[in-house]
Amino acid sequence: MNVIEVRNLRKLYPKKIPLPFRKVEWFEALKGITFRVKKGELFGLLGPNGAGKTTTIKILTTLLEPSSGEAKVLGLDVVKDAREIRKRINLVAEGERTLYWRLTAYENLRYFASIYYIPRREAEKRIEELLKMVGLWDRRNDLVMNYSRGMKQRLAIAKALINDPEVLFLDEPTLGLDVQSAVFVRELVRRLVDEEGKTVLLTTHYMNEAEELCDRIAIIDHGKIIALNTPEGLKRMVRNDTIVEVRVRNYPGVNPFGLVKVDDRNGVVILRGSLEEEEIPKLVEFLVKSNAKVLSVEVKEPTLEDVFIKLTGRGLRD
Numbered sequence: 415m416n417v418i419e420v421r422n423l424r425k426l427y428p429k430k431i432p433l434p435f436r437k438v439e440w441f442e443a444l445k446g447i448t449f450r451v452k453k454g455e456l457f458g459l460l461g462p463n464g465a466g467k468t469t470t471i472k473i474l475t476t477l478l479e480p481s482s483g484e485a486k487v488l489g490l491d492v493v494k495d496a497r498e499i500r501k502r503i504n505l506v507a508e509g510e511r512t513l514y515w516r517l518t519a520y521e522n523l524r525y526f527a528s529i530y531y532i533p534r535r536e537a538e539k540r541i542e543e544l545l546k547m548v549g550l551w552d553r554r555n556d557l558v559m560n561y562s563r564g565m566k567q568r569l570a571i572a573k574a575l576i577n578d579p580e581v582l583f584l585d586e587p588t589l590g591l592d593v594q595s596a597v598f599v600r601e602l603v604r605r606l607v608d609e610e611g612k613t614v615l616l617t618t619h620y621m622n623e624a625e626e627l628c629d630r631i632a633i634i635d636h637g638k639i640i641a642l643n644t645p646e647g648l649k650r651m652v653r654n655d656t657i658v659e660v661r662v663r664n665y666p667g668v669n670p671f672g673l674v675k676v677d678d679r680n681g682v683v684i685l686r687g688s689l690e691e692e693e694i695p696k697l698v699e700f701l702v703k704s705n706a707k708v709l710s711v712e713v714k715e716p717t718l719e720d721v722f723i724k725l726t727g728r729g730l731r732d
């Protein structure tokens with residue numbers, strides 16, 4: 415059974431045109447995307463900033479209406495059946511700001527349980543289960559303002575589970591978290607699918623997160639799905655390529671070999687891409703002649719980032 419069905423979905427946003435030119439121009443954030451998510455699947459939308467991931471999530475969670483096309487959740491239409499959908503899904507939005515920082519974790523969940531008219535006894539049982547699941551039971555009486563970012567995100571997930579949703583939407587669930595908290599959140603999400611039978615759609619721009627966590631991934635760029643498959647299926651696209659990663663100082667900014675900049679920190683640029691083996695010495699020669707300082711050249715195992723580079727000619731973080 416398909417829990418999410420999206421067909422030819424488009425979203426246009428009005429561009430801000432300064433007065434006195436009142437003509438409205440439109441920006442096409444989603445250019446007709448189509449995908450399906452099955453029951454019990456952990457599905458990822460992977461793409462760079464501005465690709466249209468949040469827009470897709472907002473439409474599926476009934477917070478935003480599509481401009482055209484069709485989107486169904488649990489067989490219900492996101493426009494016509496929005497109220498029914500809202501009872502049966504939940505969302506952890508990016509940069510969660512919907513917790514009450516002056517209340518304790520327990521009080522937050524009690525409040526959100528009341529919004530769903532969950533009877534008191536049942537709510538108490540559920541809150542205890544959820545706080546234990548996210549590892550916050552011992553800290554339940556602390557004010558949320560004293561929580562770390564990772565703890566706030568875990569509480570946000572508990573909050574999103576209060577109505578026992580059949581489908582959970584997570585927008586960049588590990589954005590800005592420290593490594594340990596991110597691992598906890600990923601394991602929790604995986605458990606929700608494997609043990610609780612939830613269907614999860616998440617967005618991320620971390621390719622290792624998508625690769626490690628998701629059953630299937632749609633790579634989205636400039637409002638279009640440019641590839642959709644299992645992580646293994648996607649990586650098959652670069653299986654026969656020699657992936658080279660070069661660390662370099664004083665990078666001249668361009669290279670004729672199609673390597674893209676995937677990182678730039680403390681003056682050290684990391685270039686990555688697919689090369690013929692005989693091109694490797696030519697690349698090094700080019701960099702040295704351009705006065706760059708080559709720190710290392712390595713042949714790497716292909717990752718999803720290489721799939722993205724192959725499809726777009728850009729790095730995911732460009």
Ligand SMILES: Nc1ncnc2c1ncn2[C@@H]1O[C@H](COP(=O)(O)OP(=O)(O)OP(=O)(O)O)[C@@H](O)[C@H]1O
Nearest residue numbers: 427428441443461462463464465466467468469470
């Ligand atoms: N309310 C709005 N008005 C105008 N343009 C918008 C609006 N919301 C989003 N956009 C634009 O639509 C495009 C897609 O935005 P969206 O937030 O869906 O991307 P995203 O993939 O989720 O990226 P991010 O991770 O940065 O949120 C972007 O170019 C963004 O600037």
